[in-house]
Amino acid sequence: MRDEQLITLAHGAGGKASSALIQSVFVSAFGPHQDKSLQDAAVIDVQQHFGAGSRIAMTTDSYVVSPLFFPGGDIGTLAVCGTVNDLAVCGARPLCLSAAFILEEGLPIRELQRVVASMADTARRANVSIVTGDTKVVAKGQVDKVFITTTGLGVVPPGVQVRSDQAEAGDAVLVNGPIGDHGAAIMLARGDLGLSADVRSDCAALNPMIGDILSAVPACRVMRDATRGGVGAVLSEIAQASNVAIALDENALPVRLETQGICELLGLDPLFFANEGLVVVLVPQAQAEAVLSVMKNHPEGQSARQIGQVVEQGQPLLYINTSFGTKRMIELPYGIQLPRIC
Amino acid sequence: MRDEQLITLAHGAGGKASSALIQSVFVSAFGPHQDKSLQDAAVIDVQQHFGAGSRIAMTTDSYVVSPLFFPGGDIGTLAVCGTVNDLAVCGARPLCLSAAFILEEGLPIRELQRVVASMADTARRANVSIVTGDTKVVAKGQVDKVFITTTGLGVVPPGVQVRSDQAEAGDAVLVNGPIGDHGAAIMLARGDLGLSADVRSDCAALNPMIGDILSAVPACRVMRDATRGGVGAVLSEIAQASNVAIALDENALPVRLETQGICELLGLDPLFFANEGLVVVLVPQAQAEAVLSVMKNHPEGQSARQIGQVVEQGQPLLYINTSFGTKRMIELPYGIQLPRIC
Numbered sequence: 001m002r003d004e005q006l007i008t009l010a011h012g013a014g015g016k017a018s019s020a021l022i023q024s025v026f027v028s029a030f031g032p033h034q035d036k037s038l039q040d041a042a043v044i045d046v047q048q049h050f051g052a053g054s055r056i057a058m059t060t061d062s063y064v065v066s067p068l069f070f071p072g073g074d075i076g077t078l079a080v081c082g083t084v085n086d087l088a089v090c091g092a093r094p095l096c097l098s099a100a101f102i103l104e105e106g107l108p109i110r111e112l113q114r115v116v117a118s119m120a121d122t123a124r125r126a127n128v129s130i131v132t133g134d135t136k137v138v139a140k141g142q143v144d145k146v147f148i149t150t151t152g153l154g155v156v157p158p159g160v161q162v163r164s165d166q167a168e169a170g171d172a173v174l175v176n177g178p179i180g181d182h183g184a185a186i187m188l189a190r191g192d193l194g195l196s197a198d199v200r201s202d203c204a205a206l207n208p209m210i211g212d213i214l215s216a217v218p219a220c221r222v223m224r225d226a227t228r229g230g231v232g233a234v235l236s237e238i239a240q241a242s243n244v245a246i247a248l249d250e251n252a253l254p255v256r257l258e259t260q261g262i263c264e265l266l267g268l269d270p271l272f273f274a275n276e277g278l279v280v281v282l283v284p285q286a287q288a289e290a291v292l293s294v295m296k297n298h299p300e301g302q303s304a305r306q307i308g309q310v311v312e313q314g315q316p317l318l319y320i321n322t323s324f325g326t327k328r329m330i331e332l333p334y335g336i337q338l339p340r341i342c
Numbered sequence: 343m344r345d346e347q348l349i350t351l352a353h354g355a356g357g358k359a360s361s362a363l364i365q366s367v368f369v370s371a372f373g374p375h376q377d378k379s380l381q382d383a384a385v386i387d388v389q390q391h392f393g394a395g396s397r398i399a400m401t402t403d404s405y406v407v408s409p410l411f412f413p414g415g416d417i418g419t420l421a422v423c424g425t426v427n428d429l430a431v432c433g434a435r436p437l438c439l440s441a442a443f444i445l446e447e448g449l450p451i452r453e454l455q456r457v458v459a460s461m462a463d464t465a466r467r468a469n470v471s472i473v474t475g476d477t478k479v480v481a482k483g484q485v486d487k488v489f490i491t492t493t494g495l496g497v498v499p500p501g502v503q504v505r506s507d508q509a510e511a512g513d514a515v516l517v518n519g520p521i522g523d524h525g526a527a528i529m530l531a532r533g534d535l536g537l538s539a540d541v542r543s544d545c546a547a548l549n550p551m552i553g554d555i556l557s558a559v560p561a562c563r564v565m566r567d568a569t570r571g572g573v574g575a576v577l578s579e580i581a582q583a584s585n586v587a588i589a590l591d592e593n594a595l596p597v598r599l600e601t602q603g604i605c606e607l608l609g610l611d612p613l614f615f616a617n618e619g620l621v622v623v624l625v626p627q628a629q630a631e632a633v634l635s636v637m638k639n640h641p642e643g644q645s646a647r648q649i650g651q652v653v654e655q656g657q658p659l660l661y662i663n664t665s666f667g668t669k670r671m672i673e674l675p676y677g678i679q680l681p682r683i684c
Contacts, residue, residue: 005450005451006447006448006449006450006451007445007446007447007448007449007450007451007454007479008447008448008479009447009479009480009481010479011445011477011479012445012477012478012479012480013479018477021451021477022475022477025451025454025455025458026458026475026477029455029458029459029461029462030441030458030461030462030465030471030472030475031471031472041474042438042440042473042474044437044438044473044495046392046437046497049392049396049437049497050388050391050392050393050396050497051392051393054391054392056398056495058438058440058473058474058493058495059440059474060440060441060442060474060475060476060491060493061442061476062442062443062444062476062478062491064444064478064480064484064485095386095388095391096384096386096400098384098400098401098402098493099372099402100402100403100404100491100493101404102404102406102444102489103349103353103354104349105348105349105350105351106348106349106350107348107349108347108348108349109347109348109349109363109367112349112367113367113371116367116368116371116372117371119371119372120371120372123372129372129373130372130373131384131386131400132383132384132400132401132402133368133372133402134402134403134404134491135353135354135360135363135364135368136354136404136406136682137349137350137351137352137353137354137355137681138351138354138406138486138681138682139351139681139682141483142406142485142486142682143406143484143485143486143489144480144484144485147444147485147489149402149404149442149476149491149493151400151402151440151442151491151493153386153398153400153495155388155391155392339479339480339481340478340480340481340484
């Protein structure tokens with residue numbers, strides 16, 4: 001990355017430009033923990049303080065979604081779900097959250113109260129406490145309404161090891177529901193398209209479902225929540241981290257008709273649309289059915305299914321077996337389809 | 343707080359308006375942990391996970407200081423020091439930090455690298471790791487350059503209890519250095535005043551000094567870092583939380599000549615100027631000398647001194663015994679002297 005470069009929207013989009021920024025600016029200064037392509041939360045060994053096997057997971061995300069309110073949720077539900085899910089996919093039981101608010105002068109307090117009520121309600125349902133916080137106010141025009149940063153803390157039970165670099169040939173690739181709904185809902189909610197369709201964000205706290213999956217099938221190798229960058233970005237990162245080829249089955253990809261319609265109209269790929277209640281699980285094929293049946297016991301897992309398989313080791317690749325019988329390579333885009341999605 | 347109200351700069355200023363917002367919007371929704379007037383970090387009991395006496399401290403702050411770079415530090419040093427200090431004053435040993443960046447499209451990457459290098463350097467000197475992070479980019483005009491939210495995690499050793507509601511009559515009120523320098527440095531750095539003077543922010547990580555104080559004098563009752571709102575706001579909160587009267591000695595207040603000059607010119611009170619490397623310690627009078635001598639062993643404690651005493655219990659009061667022999671009551675201001683100080 002050249003020094004004279006300027007930050008662009010692509011740097012925040014979860015594609016190649018984001019990875020390049022993270023590697024060249026953050027990982028080089030702070031160390032390898034910063035690389036979210038390996039895991040959604042840092043797992044910190046605290047055995048010197050609390051005894052053998054004690055591990056804590058920590059994750060942080062800023063939420064800058066626009067608009068603040070959208071079908072299926074708002075910035076508050078997002079700020080709790082996103083952070084709780086990042087802990088859960090690392091095998092951690094969420095313990096507590098912090099919430100830092102940056103508010104624009106002139107924001108109606110009623111809107112803030114609505115956001116805060118969503119956060120409290122979502123936290124209650126995810127069984128996690130918001131234990132500390134911060135509030136800053138900046139002058140009108142120096143921030144867009146409300147930005148929220150939540151940080152989550154979780155406890156990783158002894159023996160649990162879920163990491164992006166553990167995929168192996170023969171693993172099944174599973175998802176718990178339709179892909180791309182969050183991205184499509186935000187795109188519609190902005191109103192720029194002049195379209196209307198009944199698409200709601202899939203925003204949901206997945207820790208109860210993920211906890212059940214890990215109890216039933218401790219052999220799960222990889223779990224990632226497919227937020228910014230979508231299922232495509234997450235699988236591409238897993239392929240890189242584990243040095244494997246992943247083949248998806250086009251016919252098996254669950255995409256709602258409305259989301260598919262928006263994608264076709266705009267020439268975009270739902271594989272790279274953001275989700276906020278979608279987990280990608282890689283597990284030995286023999287255990288795939290067991291995971292799917294646990295998913296289907298939860299409201300967020302009603303449409304759970306296998307979408308592909310890890311086919312080879314030794315070269316990072318991601319492709320789709322299309323309905324025409326051809327193979328289409330999937331490349332992580334440089335930037336993103338839409339900024340401020342989360 | 344009435345629903346039709348709008349957020350004002352006063353709500354983010356650390357005075358009465360901030361307290362009102364926190365109480366009416368956040369504490370009511372998330373529970374009492376949110377109230378930073380009681381402690382700078384939440385202390386979380388984790389003994390069900392890690393055994394008897396296990397406690398973790400967690401704190402978060404967003405940094406929105408303008409300008410990004412100022413004499414004595416920058417937004418990066420601030421983001422590490424502020425969070426490390428919030429942990430330390432709760433008696434916690436800082437363990438690790440997360441860092442979430444919200445960047446404005448068009449920000450020169452060189453400036454980001456400068457900020458990140460300051461963070462890495464400050465973290466190294468404070469002996470704390472930055473273990474996870476996040477980067478969001480928003481369109482030009484939707485944020486002012488860079489906002490950083492850091493969250494800190496610390497371990498509270500068994501038996502350590504430092505809280506704002508433990509002050510008792512007879513306690514000495516100590517500080518480790520001159521007050522108001524951070525606020526004065528930011529005010530000058532903005533250049534709006536057309537003044538120049540040699541004032542540097544006191545920005546420093548105090549965890550080594552505070553660790554030594556707690557080892558030497560475990561009887562310390564209250565510790566607070568006097569950031570936004572200054573020494574005045576912190577003492578006023580301690581008086582409220584402990585229900586005591588605190589008397590300060592005007593002649594004992596350490597204020598640099600340059601900071602005093604800026605205050606007099608603007609009609610402002612250095613007691614309410616922000617600090618970023620200043621801790622207020624309340625300790626039984628008999629142990630005051632022991633604490634001061636530990637402070638003086640550290641570069642940040644060279645000008646350590648006693649500035650007052652807790653004089654009565656039963657009514658929350660804060661006043662100054664002036665050099666004219668009169669008493670001046672100190673009221674927490676409604677708003678603040680300056681926004682975006684930290």
